[in-house]
Amino acid sequence: MSIEIAPNQTLTFTVKAVPPTASKVKTIERLMWMQPTIQKGMRDLQRRRRQTDNHTYIRAGRPWTNRKRATRLQRCEAGQEFTLAVTPQIVGDLKSVATWLDVRSA
Numbered sequence: 433m434s435i436e437i438a439p440n441q442t443l444t445f446t447v448k449a450v451p452p453t454a455s456k457v458k459t460i461e462r463l464m465w466m467q468p469t470i471q472k473g474m475r476d477l478q479r480r481r482r483q484t485d486n487h488t489y490i491r492a493g494r495p496w497t498n499r500k501r502a503t504r505l506q507r508c509e510a511g512q513e514f515t516l517a518v519t520p521q522i523v524g525d526l527k528s529v530a531t532w533l534d535v536r537s538a
Contacts, residue, residue, distance in 0.1 A: 439520045442538040464506035
């Protein structure tokens with residue numbers, strides 16, 4: 433890794449390989465979800481699910497909602513790229529998974 437991960441930068445990350453543990457995969461996916469374009473997509477999906485996709489019916493005299501499964505817009509797979517504005521809160525997470533990420537300036 434040639435670039436030091438420090439706050440107040442915009443960096444692009446590429447997943448080199450999928451980490452062996454589920455916790456590291458979840459950390460990378462959580463970082464991927466911080467992109468503004470992905471957040472907008474999640475908000476749009478949230479609105480659609482709330483308005484049309486959930487099926488509500490009466491069960492035991494009360495409304496019961498059969499909800500759709502959460503959609504993953506990003507997955508931790510080799511070759512996936514994401515760009516983040518690095519903040520002090522996420523530097524530790526980025527450093528903990530830096531072994532599986534290539535870093536370059538955006």
